[in-house]
Amino acid sequence: MSIHLRKGRSSDLPFIYKLVQELAEYERAADQVTASLDDYHRDFQNGDFQFIVAEKENTIVGMALFYLTYSTWKGRMMYLEDFVVTFDHRRQGIGQLLFDGVLKEARDQHCVLMKWQVLDWNTPAIEFYKRNSAILEDEWLNGKIFLNPA
Amino acid sequence: MMLRLFSVCVLTAFVGFSALFAQTSWKQRLAQAEAAEAIGDYENAAAFYESAHSVAKKSKKNDIAYKAAETYMMIRDYRNAAKMYDYVKGDNGTYDKPGLKYAQALKQSGDCEAASKAFVIYLNNYTGSDYDDVSAEIDQQVKGCDLLKKTTEEPYSAAVIKNAGVVINTPGTDYAAVASPVDGSLYYSTTGVDSRSRIVATSAPEGKWLPSRELEYLHTSGFKHFGNGSISQDGQRFYYTQCNTTDEGEPRCQIFYTFRNEKGNWSKSRRLPDFINADDATQTHPSVGVSKEIEYLYFSSNREGGKGGMDIWYTYRKAGDPEASFRAPVNAGDAINTAGDEVTPYYVPDMERLFFSTNGHPSIGGLDVYTAAGETYNWSDIKHLGQPINSSADDHYFYVGAEGNGYMSSNRAGVDRLTTADDDIYSVELPSPNIVLTGLVRDPNGAAIKDVEATLFKVKQAGNVPVLKKTFPKGVYSFSVKPGEKYQVMAGKVGYLPQPIELNTASVPAGSVIEQDITLERAMTAIAPPPVVEVDPVVTAPAAIPDPTYDPVVVADPPPVALPELTPPSPEPVYVAPEPVSVPTPEPVVVDPAPVRVPEPSIVVPTPEPVYVAPEPVAAPTPDPTYVAPTPQPLPTETELPSSTIATSGSVAYSSMTAAEKKNLILLDGKPFIKTESGLIPVDGYTGYTSSASTPSSPVTTTGSYPSSTISSSSGEVYKIQLAALKTPDYAKFQNVEHLGRLHSEPINDLYRIFIGDYYSKEEALQQLREVRATGNKRAFVIRYVDGVRAGKPIKR
Numbered sequence: 038m039s040i041h042l043r044k045g046r047s048s049d050l051p052f053i054y055k056l057v058q059e060l061a062e063y064e065r066a067a068d069q070v071t072a073s074l075d076d077y078h079r080d081f082q083n084g085d086f087q088f089i090v091a092e093k094e095n096t097i098v099g100m101a102l103f104y105l106t107y108s109t110w111k112g113r114m115m116y117l118e119d120f121v122v123t124f125d126h127r128r129q130g131i132g133q134l135l136f137d138g139v140l141k142e143a144r145d146q147h148c149v150l151m152k153w154q155v156l157d158w159n160t161p162a163i164e165f166y167k168r169n170s171a172i173l174e175d176e177w178l179n180g181k182i183f184l185n186p187a
Numbered sequence: 188m189m190l191r192l193f194s195v196c197v198l199t200a201f202v203g204f205s206a207l208f209a210q211t212s213w214k215q216r217l218a219q220a221e222a223a224e225a226i227g228d229y230e231n232a233a234a235f236y237e238s239a240h241s242v243a244k245k246s247k248k249n250d251i252a253y254k255a256a257e258t259y260m261m262i263r264d265y266r267n268a269a270k271m272y273d274y275v276k277g278d279n280g281t282y283d284k285p286g287l288k289y290a291q292a293l294k295q296s297g298d299c300e301a302a303s304k305a306f307v308i309y310l311n312n313y314t315g316s317d318y319d320d321v322s323a324e325i326d327q328q329v330k331g332c333d334l335l336k337k338t339t340e341e342p343y344s345a346a347v348i349k350n351a352g353v354v355i356n357t358p359g360t361d362y363a364a365v366a367s368p369v370d371g372s373l374y375y376s377t378t379g380v381d382s383r384s385r386i387v388a389t390s391a392p393e394g395k396w397l398p399s400r401e402l403e404y405l406h407t408s409g410f411k412h413f414g415n416g417s418i419s420q421d422g423q424r425f426y427y428t429q430c431n432t433t434d435e436g437e438p439r440c441q442i443f444y445t446f447r448n449e450k451g452n453w454s455k456s457r458r459l460p461d462f463i464n465a466d467d468a469t470q471t472h473p474s475v476g477v478s479k480e481i482e483y484l485y486f487s488s489n490r491e492g493g494k495g496g497m498d499i500w501y502t503y504r505k506a507g508d509p510e511a512s513f514r515a516p517v518n519a520g521d522a523i524n525t526a527g528d529e530v531t532p533y534y535v536p537d538m539e540r541l542f543f544s545t546n547g548h549p550s551i552g553g554l555d556v557y558t559a560a561g562e563t564y565n566w567s568d569i570k571h572l573g574q575p576i577n578s579s580a581d582d583h584y585f586y587v588g589a590e591g592n593g594y595m596s597s598n599r600a601g602v603d604r605l606t607t608a609d610d611d612i613y614s615v616e617l618p619s620p621n622i623v624l625t626g627l628v629r630d631p632n633g634a635a636i637k638d639v640e641a642t643l644f645k646v647k648q649a650g651n652v653p654v655l656k657k658t659f660p661k662g663v664y665s666f667s668v669k670p671g672e673k674y675q676v677m678a679g680k681v682g683y684l685p686q687p688i689e690l691n692t693a694s695v696p697a698g699s700v701i702e703q704d705i706t707l708e709r710a711m712t713a714i715a716p717p718p719v720v721e722v723d724p725v726v727t728a729p730a731a732i733p734d735p736t737y738d739p740v741v742v743a744d745p746p747p748v749a750l751p752e753l754t755p756p757s758p759e760p761v762y763v764a765p766e767p768v769s770v771p772t773p774e775p776v777v778v779d780p781a782p783v784r785v786p787e788p789s790i791v792v793p794t795p796e797p798v799y800v801a802p803e804p805v806a807a808p809t810p811d812p813t814y815v816a817p818t819p820q821p822l823p824t825e826t827e828l829p830s831s832t833i834a835t836s837g838s839v840a841y842s843s844m845t846a847a848e849k850k851n852l853i854l855l856d857g858k859p860f861i862k863t864e865s866g867l868i869p870v871d872g873y874t875g876y877t878s879s880a881s882t883p884s885s886p887v888t889t890t891g892s893y894p895s896s897t898i899s900s901s902s903g904e905v906y907k908i909q910l911a912a913l914k915t916p917d918y919a920k921f922q923n924v925e926h927l928g929r930l931h932s933e934p935i936n937d938l939y940r941i942f943i944g945d946y947y948s949k950e951e952a953l954q955q956l957r958e959v960r961a962t963g964n965k966r967a968f969v970i971r972y973v974d975g976v977r978a979g980k981p982i983k984r
Contacts, residue, residue, distance in 0.1 A: 039492015041518045042564045084923070084963015094492060105923055113922075130462070130515030137503075137514065141563075144479070147926045 040131060042138055045088035045100065050077045052097040053088060060121040064156060086118065089138045091131045098126040101135040103142065108150055115143035117153035136169060154179070213243040217251060224258060227382075227436060230608065233258035237271060249275050253282050260288065263553075263581065263598050264608045265296035276305075279315065286312070287321065291328065295552040296607070297579035297600070299332035331549040334571055343572040347616040350601070351594070354396040355389070356611040363415045363472075363531075363584050364594035364612045369422030375399075375594075375612055376414035384412035386427055405429075405445065407456050415440070417473045419482070420536075423447045426473035426484065440471040442486060446509050454509075463502055463516050465490045471530075472584075478536035478562065482506040484513070485532035485541065493518055495526035499543055501563060522566040523559060530554065531583040534562075541566070544583035552579030556595065567954065576615065580607045591617045622692050625665040626704040628678045635662030636707060639680050642840055644871060646673035646689065649975070651838075651871050652929070652945060664705075668692055676705070677871055679843035683707035687838055687871070838869040903974065906952035907942040908959055909981070910967050914938060923962045927955060943967075949982065 045053065054074045061067045080086065091099040099122035108114040117139055122132045143151045155162050155173070166173060211219075220235030236255035243251050256271035272289035275282055286309035294302035306325045313321055355361060357379020364375035372390045377399075389399035405413055410429035417426045423446055430440035441464040445453045464470050468490035475484050485501045493500075499519040505511040519541075523529055527547020534541050539562055544554040548571070555577040560568040576582060578599040587593030593615040598607045628639040641664040644651035654674075655666060668674050670692050679685030686707050695701060908928070910921055916932040916939040918925070928944030943959060946952035952969040959967045968981040 039490065039518060040515055041492075041520060043520060044565070082965075084965075134514055134517060146923075 039093055040129075040134060041092040042089060042134060043092070045081075045090050045102075047078060047081055049088075049090055049097060049100075050074060050081060052090075053077065053100055053102065056097070056100055056121050056123065057102075057119055059123065060119060063121075063124075064159075087142070089135060089142070091122070091135055093126065098123045099131045099135055101139045103139050103151075105146065105148070111150045113146070113148045114150040114152060115139065115146065115148045117151060120153070132165060133169075136165075213239045213247070213251075216242070220254070220258075227432075229258045229261040233262060233264065233267065237267065240271070240274075249278065249281070253285060256285075256288065256292070260292065262608045263295075264606055265292045265580070266600075266607070268292040269296055269298075276309070277312070279313065284315075284321070287325070290325075294328065294332065295579050295581075297552065299335055299551065299579065303329050303332050327547075327549055331551050331555075334549055334551050334573070343576055343617070344574065345618045346572075346576055347614075347618070348575045348595070348597075349614045349616075351612040351614050352396070354398065358609065360384070360610045361612045362596040362610045364596070365416060365418055365586050366588050366592075366594070367418050367422050368420050368588065373399075373594075374402075374416040374418060374425075376416065378609075384414040384430070386413045386416050404453060405443070405456055407443065407458070410441075412438075412440075415472050417475050419475045420477055424475060424482075425453065426475050428471045428473065430469070430471070438469050438471070440469045442470050442473045442484075444473075459502075459513060463513060467491075469497075472532060474532045474534050476534040476536040477506045478539075480506050482511075483534060483536075483562070485519070485534050486516075487528075487530040487532060487543075488516075490516075494521065494524040494547075496528040496547065497530050498524040499529045499532045499541075503563075517564060520564040520566065522569060528554070531585065533584075533586045535587070542572075542585045542587070544581075544585065551577055553581035553598075554583045556582050556585040581610070583610075585615070587615060587617060593617075621667040622670055622695050623665060623667050623700045624674065624676060624690055624703070625663065625700060626702050628659070628662045628664060628680075628705045628707060630683070631706060631708060633706075636678075636680055636683065637662050639664065639678055639707075640843070641666075641676055641678045642871070643668070644675040644677065646675050651675055653871075670695060675871070676703075677838075677840045677843075678705045678707060679840050680707065681843070682710055684710050685840045685843040687840075838871050840871050904947075904978075905972050906946040906949055906969050906982075907972060908944050908946075908952060908956055908967050909970050910941045910943055910959070910964055912938045912940045916941065921964070924959050924964060927958055927962075953982065953984065 054077055058070055061070050086102055086104040088100050088102040090097045102119040103115050103117045106114050106116045216235050216239035220232045220239055223235060224232035233255055236251055236258055240248055240251040240255055252271045252274035256268045259268035269289060269292035272285055272292055276286040276289040278285060290302045290305035290309055293305055306328055310322060310325050357377055359378035361377045364373055366373050372388050374388050376384055376386050378384045386402045386405055387399035388402055389396050407429055410431055412430040415428040424444060426444045428440040429443055430438050432438055442459045443456045445456050448454050468488055470486055470488045472487040473484055481503050483501055483503045485499060487497045488500050489497050500516045501519055502513045502516045504513045525547025529543055529545045532541055532543045541559045544556050546554050548557055556572045558570050559566040580597055580599040582597045584596040595613050595615050596610040597613055598610045600607050628636045630636055638658055638660055639662050640658050642656040643654045643666045645654050673691050675687050675689050677685055677687045686705050688703055688705055690701055918930045921930055924943055930943050932939040932941050944955055956969050968983045970981055971979045
């Protein structure tokens with residue numbers, strides 16, 4: 038096992054994009070990925086999101102993508118948007134390292150809360166979060182409106 | 188991949204018998220050499236080879252010289268190795284890069300000048316297919332020699348390195364010394380008893396080391412060597428290695444640990460799991476440190492997937508729970524690890540600094556000690572520690588305790604030692620370039636106030652600048668500060684009135700300790716102005732060296748402002764629904780550095796939904812008085828209060844105010860005050876106000892200990908990071924950097940320059956600028972101010 042962690046760079050974005058698609062496939066929603074790699078580049082430059090990557094033999098095998106948001110009740114909050122370890126590299130502790138890494142980033146950036154979503158049928162992920170003492174809520178409905186670009 | 192001709196192998200130094208050469212033929216001597224080599228007795232092997240060489244027939248001389256040189260290199264006798272390589276240095280066809288090894292041996296024997304020449308001569312004549320690798324290696328080696336010319340940088344050049352003496356050091360290899368932070372016992376490893384490495388402990392109850400005793404209970408059957416102890420800060424956990432050697436003579440170490448059980452005895456040894464103690468690799472040099480409730484274990488390993496040779500790795504687990512499991516190990520990354528060897532990590536959580544030894548970064552010979560700031564896989568400020576810590580020989584196992592005293596191991600030749608053939612333990616004393624402010628914080632009965640919070644401020648004309656806030660569990664505050672400055676220490680705790688003391692270090696020599704106790708009165712319902720404390724500092728001589736940090740008063744990093752607790756703070760007691768009126772959008776205009784730049788996109792204030800539905804009923808929770816709001820609420824500004832209402836002395840710390848008291852905060856000419864029955868008391872540590880550095884305002888006259896008598900130009904040279912120039916001094920869009928320093932602004936014409944931080948050197952400012960830019964503030968730049976006046980051009984890198 039030889040894991041290297043580091044903060045994400047813009048040169049990683051093509052891999053990240055690929056991993057996002059891989060996650061979408063796992064979640065059976067690959068056709069719903071409509072953001073482009075160009076969007077990723079522009080928005081990363083703009084500081085809209087951050088990420089950390091796990092590498093093995095100079096290949097990215099996992100990543101966690103997150104950004105700062107705000108809780109009116111609690112204050113600074115980190116939102117973990119995407120968190121994926123490639124299929125062949127699961128069950129090696131890489132996901133735990135990435136999850137710990139995001140929590141640490143959130144603490145270092147003075148967040149008091151971290152939130153994320155998990156699909157209700159993703160049992161391995163749910164078990165993982167439970168092992169990490171996470172609170173999983175089922176009483177909230179997710180709201181969203183798609184906006185057409187101006 | 189760079190070349191590495193010799194890898195680190197501490198455990199291969201075995202103690203041999205002195206060689207006696209009878210009148211024997213070169214063949215007999217050669218046979219004796221080979222026999223000694225076969226059993227790992229390289230010391231005798233080298234001597235026999237050299238002796239055989241001296242009488243061998245001409246056609247065999249070179250082969251034997253090369254073998255002698257190689258075995259001398261094994262026992263790190265560089266001078267003799269160079270002497271033997273000299274015979275064969277040009278014969279690349281027959282031997283493996285003998286000229287390169289010759290130059291390396293010269294360098295490690297301390298002759299960098301001759302070594303540099305030999306490196307160049309070798310490269311000029313080298314025609315092998317790996318020319319590029321050899322060239323890169325030589326480049327690195329010569330670069331290392333250049334370090335000799337500039338290794339006088341403070342503070343490490345003033346370190347005092349002393350051989351730990353004959354009670355500790357043996358004719359064998361003595362290494363990995365660490366002191367228990369609990370009782371000062373010294374744990375170290377030695378091969379001095381026989382050829383096995385053992386972990387021993389000793390203490391010096393009367394200032395002299397007692398004979399050491401072996402810690403046999405650490406042994407697990409099946410292992411030959413024991414070494415590399417590391418003890419946790421609380422003295423509760425001890426990590427170490429148990430090792431064997433492979434048939435090829437390579438060390439194979441595994442990391443074990445033991446912890447103190449309920450009775451205070453060491454538990455049975457436990458082995459770290461397989462995913463840390465990898466097969467076919469060595470895992471060694473554990474270094475344990477706890478930071479933010481996480482126990483980090485740094486170690487070195489040549490496991491698969493590293494950068495080459497030995498690398499620094501780390502793993503971690505929850506601190507305080509003996510059963511908490513470790514995470515998969517992670518490589519410490521490219522900034523630390525090279526194609527060469529990185530070994531003997533020592534991590535200091537309080538300093539957020541790693542010390543390690545390497546021959547892959549430029550070195551003045553063999554392994555040299557380096558330091559890096561950061562943690563886990565994020566590192567910066569990688570520095571060679573220079574002489575006298577580093578020498579032409581191997582310098583490793585650098586460790587420094589809380590008192591600025593530590594140990595290291597080195598095989599340097601010196602007054603006490605004629606050869607470089609084995610390691611000795613050396614004591615290390617790092618003279619502090621700083622002054623320590625310390626004292627007990629007590630209640631009116633004289634008892635220590637436990638878990639007292641104290642904030643160190645730098646007293647500036649423009650106001651107090653918070654430097655560091657810490658909680659002191661035993662009630663003894665301690666700050667390391669620079670000479671020639673004015674400081675204020677504000678001690679406080681819930682239920683007590685905060686109490687400031689001021690200390691001037693102008694005429695105090697570096698290394699001194701200033702002791703000043705603080706008595707806190709119990710808090711009443713209203714805050715009375717605290718009395719001025721007469722400062723009569725007890726200055727002791729610079730003998731005590733209380734802090735290993737070379738420059739802890741770094742305002743840039745860690746962030747100087749009081750940080751919010753990570754526990755979720757209670758929301759504000761009154762929930763105010765957003766105004767259903769659109770807020771005027773400030774139009775940010777960037778005017779500096781270039782006169783005209785593309786304006787940043789306007790901040791879009793979202794129009795509230797027509798019907799506001801509160802997420803949940805709002806309870807009015809109890810405000811947490813210790814919580815420092817990250818973004819203080821805007822304050823009412825009063826500018827025409829008569830100065831007679833201002834308190835005559837004292838100030839209070841914002842951090843120690845309750846939420847109710849914070850409601851009475853006002854801004855007066857840009858400075859925060861709290862309204863009390865007895866007048867206005869200045870508030871320290873409140874960062875939500877705008878200070879104006881260059882615009883003269885009507886002075887607010889105060890007297891007593893509050894330092895900010897006027898809001899005028901700050902004195903001296905500072906570097907600021909300018910984030911933007913805006914029409915209104917609106918910090919809202921800079922929330923993502925506010926943890927990096929104090930946000931403040933300066934009016935110019937009809938704009939406000941927005942800054943973060945004040946730094947005392949360009950380097951500090953530029954280092955922080957990288958952090959600021961990493962948060963997305965790409966246009967930020969550093970600008971110098973002299974006596975409050977902008978000086979020079981924007982510095983962008």
